[in-house]
Amino acid sequence: MEFSVAGVSVSPILLILWSLFVGYVFSTVGAAGGILAGVGHISIFGIKDANTVKPMNQVLTLISPIISSPLYFKERRLVVPAAIALGLGGIVGAIVGSYLSHTFLPDMKTYKPFFGIITLFIAVKIWTELMPSAQEKQKSVKKANKAFEDKVKELKAEGRMNELKDIGVKFSEMGITNNTFSFAGETFKYNALSPFIAGAIVAIISAALGVGGGFLLVPYLSSILGFPMFIVAGTSTLSILVSSATSIGNYIRMGSSLDFAMLGFEVIGVIIGSYLGPVLSKYIKGQYLKIFLAVILTYIGTGYILAAFGVKII
Template identity: 40%
Template sequence: MAVLTLVLLLAGLVLGALTAGAAPDKQAIVGSALGLEGKLGAAIAKAPAGAGAGQIDSSAPRGFLGIPGAPQVNPILAFLWAVWVGWIFSTVGAFGGIMAGVGHMTIFGLGDYAKSFKKTAPELNKVLTDCIRMANQWLVGLSSAISSLNYLRSKRLAWPLGLALGAGSLFGAVVIPIMTGGKISFSQYQGWFGVAVFVVGGFLLYETTPKGQAGKKAAKAAAQAFEKSVKEGGESAQGIAVKKWGLTRIEFSFFGVEFGFNPFWAFIGGVLIAAISSFLGVGGGFLYVPYLTSIVGLPMFVVAGTSALAVLLSMVTSIASYLNFAGAAVDWALIGVELVGIFIGSMVGPRTQKYIPDIWLKRLFVVLALYVGLGYFSKGFFGQSWVPM
């Protein structure tokens, strides 16, 4: 009996070993770039061929980026979603960028498509992730960067600070795509995007709390009181004059008042902001402005021009880096349709604004931010969404 048991056990082990050691059915790969360029074409060539999930069916109709079988983004849906994004831009502001990302990932079905290659073709999964984050970047960053040029014309650019920030942002915008381009899986990207949505939602939530509202009211009252107390006007323009140069301290005066900053910390700030915005695929404007006003303590009117330079530099560099190093492909027509939607949405926004109180708008977006943030965070890091999505 013992011998029989031993023989059966050994037979089981041998069989198990043989099964484990046996080569699985070799999955046929696509074998050609199917006319697609760069890293996208290379990743497609290595992907498994077939009509199932996580496979490329070369005979299927071409969809997103010309990939056979990829979701075909409905231009009407893309347009309508972009109108919504544009409306948010003109009523709430930076949250529009998040909604643009939600559109690409969830509404157009590109996220789930990228995710389907997680196990079957990890390289394609990563290239698609780069394409999705770059689509976000074009949409949000480009518009912001171009509009920023108008602020540069106002000649209120604290250029030593702009250069220090810009150098940092160049570094961040080059290094992040090199470090993460083609390496970040869609799940990781989605998870971190969810974290960013939470942070933005947190800021919005604070603004709707009694404390946030009181702070805002107090600032408004103080501004109005000050407004009343000021009688004189017609100040002649003085602009910015640099007073002191140094590796650890640069000082400049703006309308007679002195401001100073440490170029090293400005550089680090630029690196961090460009890195975050490049990684998430968003424009950096929404981070530069609070950084420069709250942390560096600069006047808003210097911040406008200065952040413009930094946004412009990091945007251009980041997109160029993705195209060069990450080889991300671009769906130009989709961006065109979305830009049309954005400008129509941003035309409608100011007209509807007076009918919806600001605080209710913010509350609406807090709820949306929590929902989207939770959904992306759980889907990205835990593999399944904790809320219906």
Template identity: 70%
Template sequence: MFFHVAGVTVNPIVIIIWMAFVGFVFSTIGAAGGILAGVGHITIFGMKKANTIKPMNQILTLISPIISTPLYLRERRLVVPAAVSLGLGGIIGALLGSWFSTNFLKEMSAYQPIFGLITFVIAGRMWYEMTPGFREKQQKVKKATKAFEEKVKELKAAGKMNEIKEIGVQFSEMGINNTFTFAGESFRYNVFAPFIAGVVVAIISAALGVGGGFLLVPFLSSALGFPMFIVAGTSTMSIVISSLTSISNYLRMGSQLDLPMVGFELVGILIGSYLGPVLSKHIKGIYLKGFLAVVLTYIGIGYVFGPMIQHAFGFWII
């Protein structure tokens, strides 16, 4: 099937299968959705229009945040003022990043190596996540998260909804400096920190056409010291704001979406997102993450050093 805007001929079944893989990975690992969508557009489907690829990547990375944000809000696992600060910064960063990318990364020869560099960064993060120290830390986080979710279910079943406020995010001070409690612990941050981070992360994610969660999660957990219970929800809300801004600005500046292709891609993403939680019970996460780290490392090498390898050895590795 020929897709006019994308300028490629691709079997729709190939599109659905690849995007199902993307949805599966994102729903089980929670990262690399935008990168894998970009790999599909560039390498699997053969698209050559960089300014079409970027907003199409970001549309696909929006599905999970849009679905999950209301759920985090309901369970009070979202620091709304911090997410708003990230989002406001994200609006500025998304406008700057999409403008810069439209004008200076409009050719694949310029865009692809930079995309490859960020692929390296995510691959490096995945290699780190397979280290024993990180895995031990994550096991503790998962146990604590499960215990919190069970407590919420108990309170709902007992009709004690008012008590959820006591364990969920509850602000005691709002302004330039914000203080809130979560599960009995107190946390404090300055409102300008997430705003500045939102600007920087959105510039990078908008310029490359990715979600930005791989940068926001370490910032919220390490720089601000938020517990992982509330990091995911806070980052997803800001991703929705910055990604919508970026997509809108790309379209305003003349980028086009191949809507028929996006339709097939969304089918694949939804299938993969459904199968992820089901199949992940039978696949060890460390194996999937290791496979993905190898794939992303290979892709990064190909995108960054492919032309040099071809010039030196006479073949293209990707």
């Protein structure tokens, strides 16, 4: 099928299947959705205009949080105040990042290496976090993950999955600076200003790349704030909704075009994948989620860096 605005000919079935995968990954780990969308638009579907790829990637990362966030909220696997702070900072960052990218990264030759370097950097960071020495520093996170996994097995065996929210996120302190909440019997604290600053920085980079920013938010939430992986995905996806919408609007304002016919098929896949993510992620160990994310980012980052030197693996 021909898509005139994007300038490509692609099977609608392929669009739906790839986007289903994008939605599933993004809603499961709270990251890599925009990167995978970019890989699809650039390497699988063949779009040549970088400033068309960027906002189209972000449309898909915008759809996924709309579907998955209510599911995470219902199960209390979402730290709402942190997500709001990240989103507010993201508004500022998205405007700055989309302007810089539209002006200084207008073509694939400059866009792809930048895309690859940032992606590979984050992949290396996540692999570092998976090392035993780093894991030892996150005992409370591991306890919360284990408690949540055990509770899921218990409730599933007894047919009482509706009680899962009882061990979810519960705040005992909320303020301008210090916030305290519990999850699966473990207590977590963070400075409320930190997510706002991080949201602005992440949004500058993610808007410049034309992605959601989850690949940066997940390491921040899990490593710097120390949140368990079972609540990282929901918190990340909700904050991305705000920054992605801001970035898309700014790209369009600056003249970027969206292929709505193509996006129509992609949205179908993302909706299905985004629903499956939260439903299935309860049965996957938190450690496995990070390994899966690290593998994806390593492959994509390496592929786009090598492409700048004429070596193609993607």
